[in-house]
Amino acid sequence: MPRPIRVAIIGAGPAGIYAADALMKSDVGQDPGVSIDLFERLPAPFGLIRYGVAPDHPRIKGIISALHQVLDKPQIRLFGNVGYPGDLGLDELHRFYDAVIFSTGADADRDLMIPGAELDGSHGAADFVSWYDGHPDVPRDWPLDARKVAVLGVGNVALDVARILAKTADELLPTEIPPNVHQGLAANKAVEVHVFGRRGPAQAKFSPMELRELDHSPNIEVIVDPEDIEYDDGSIATRRGNKQADMVAATLEKWAIRDVGDRPHRLFLHFFESPVEILGEDGKVVGLRTERMELDGTGNVKGTGRFRDWDVQAAYRAVGYRSAELPKLPFDTLSGTVPHEAGRVVEAGAHLASTYVTGWIKRGPVGLIGHTKGDANETVACLVEDYRNDRLRSAETPGEEAVVAFLASRKIAYTTWEGWHRLDAYERSLGEREGRERVKVVERRIMLRTSSAEAAPGEDESTV
Structure with missing residues (x-):
């Protein structure tokens, strides 16, 4: 046999x-x-x-x-x-x-080949995601001193980054975030987050549910410029042939025509703005330059030669993983x-x-x-x-x-798989102390120790 x-x-x-x-x-x-x-x-x-x-x-x-x-x-x-x-x-x-x-x-960031991408304050979205998700192999701190932030990209990762930056730390406390992430977000100074896409609403890569969730926070005012709601024949064909694209465009249209409210943090979704340079001074991000784009009839876009500088102090490059x-x-x-x-x-x-x-x-x-x-x-x-x-x-x-x-x-x-069950139980016990489902353990050494059958229970993550 x-x-x-x-x-x-x-x-x-x-x-x-x-x-x-x-x-x-x-x-x-x-x-x-x-x-x-x-x-x-x-x-x-x-x-x-x-x-x-x-x-x-x-x-x-x-x-x-x-x-x-x-x-x-x-x-x-x-x-x-x-x-x-x-x-x-x-x-x-x-x-x-x-x-x-x-x-x-x-799990690495795809390169964005524009001047200024290397500046202090220009971050890869994948690195930020690893930080707020408690990856054991990344630094425990994250610089969050920018009041105005740019997010480059119109996919779900860009939405995640923008939402985490715009939410308050206490909104995220019921989740599994570890103490170092909560502490970092509690010190976050961002009050404006600007998301930039080079094409139009019909070409955005958001999932409809991910997009709508932006508006669920009592602290985030989502703002769309009515001038960014524009379609050509190619865009209309995309909406007719793709239910998700149509739902995304419909949500953006609704937000564009409503009155702007008074929630404390503002999240702007910009379309037809192609990032061409991250502006720097003394090695640090001080702004973003975009070129205004226009539809060419096929759903694609072309440059207009009109440029705008945006006042931001940090930029997150969410243009894909590699x-x-x-x-x-x-x-x-x-x-x-x-x-x-x-x-x-x-x-x-x-x-x-x-x-x-x-x-x-x-x-x-x-x-x-x-x-x-x-x-x-x-x-x-x-x-x-x-x-x-x-x-x-x-x-x-x-x-x-x-x-x-x-x-x-x-x-x-x-x-081992048995070790994961021990780590899982330990993370849940940490969460139970705080009325949460779990608190994620960050330190690799504690993950290894807690997963081991021979080891004593893991150290209290709050002491790390």
Whole structure:
């Protein structure tokens, strides 16, 4: 009787967990069966949902409940705090596994190539998101001394950044934010947040629900200039063919015609303003220069040659994420993805045996979390086909304890699924003290200590 297929998945975010689920549900999940090890460089699983979703979006974070059910399956083991390739390289992975799926995501900022992007006070949105989401590998402090702030971009990340900057710290206190983030936001001086998009309302990439949530805060006055509500034939066609785009445009129209209220913090949504330079003085941000754009009939825009300078003291670049290059794998620097065919990694025109990709490292950082399910299904279908046609490289030492012995020989302090349950319980206990669902632990050393079966309970995060 053939043994179960041994599969390693690198990255325990939604993409990796969906791939594990697809494998278990595939025909090989039943015959001959699968044995899956998920490797995650952070001590805790869930990737983007834990460290990329704003804390005031519990609806999205609820996806973790579904992912929990997958990781509870006996066919899966979690190895947290294990990085690729520093702790476990491609050669070792192929030694222990019949197939390897990379689902490492994208957590770096895409470059915005305009003058002034390097100034003090010019921030990447991904860095800010990592800070307010309590990522263990970023600084604990964030400079929030600007009274007027620019956010460059019209996607959901831009909305998240703008909303967190415009809300009060006490509004966010019921969420899972750690003490250092609450303290930082309590000192935030921002009273005006300006979001800039180079195209029009019909081309905005906001989700309708994300957009409407801006107006739910009792402290944020959302303002849209009526002159920014403009459509051409291409824009009208977009609205007719895309229900979400139509809903976004309708919401913006409603806000543009209403009277401006008196909520203390103002959040402006600007369209047809293309950032051309972040203005600086003595190395610090002192303004933003934009060029006014106009529609060209197709839904695209062209410059008018009219420029405007905006009084801001900080700028957040929310123009997209970028994946990190993976050593020993091919990489397309232009798209920030690993070259592939339907999930099979391709190098020099040939498939790299037993090596696959899924999620944002496969298709780029576009789409919502749920879209990664389709990626996973396509990639797993290729893996299953390769197995049925004897195209997988059989692992040299496929025993489940072989990789455990290897990590022990490297003295790598890895975390487990059982360890996550301990960390989860500890974070919930911290939250219970304050009448919250949880308080997220930030320090890696405390995450590791709390996850360990042998360790005493973790330190009080409020002392960190």
